[in-house]
Amino acid sequence: xxxxxxxxxxxxxxxxxxxxxxTVYGLGANALDPMAVARIFELKERPSxxxxxxxxxxxxxLQVLTTSEDPRIGKLAExxxxxxxxx
Numbered sequence: 001x002x003x004x005x006x007x008x009x010x011x012x013x014x015x016x017x018x019x020x021x022x023t024v025y026g027l028g029a030n031a032l033d034p035m036a037v038a039r040i041f042e043l044k045e046r047p048s049x050x051x052x053x054x055x056x057x058x059x060x061x062l063q064v065l066t067t068s069e070d071p072r073i074g075k076l077a078e079x080x081x082x083x084x085x086x087x
């Protein structure tokens with residue numbers, strides 16, 4: 001099993017994984033699993049009012065996370081994806 005497969009298995013089972021970013025290590029979990037998200041806040045000693053970043057691959061995933069139907073979102077995604085884009 002590769003490291004990526006291992007990380008995916010941990011995340012799908014509600015766990016938290018560490019991964020390298022450009023500057024530091026990040027913590028990752030299933031953003032739709034409240035217990036996993038709570039564990040990230042706990043591990044980072046992060047205040048509950050300080051939001052986490054959720055990474056998604058496409059607009060279909062965005063529809064799971066928001067009820068916004070703002071047409072600018074699709075235009076921005078079309079212009080900047082793939083690549084870093086904060087919505």
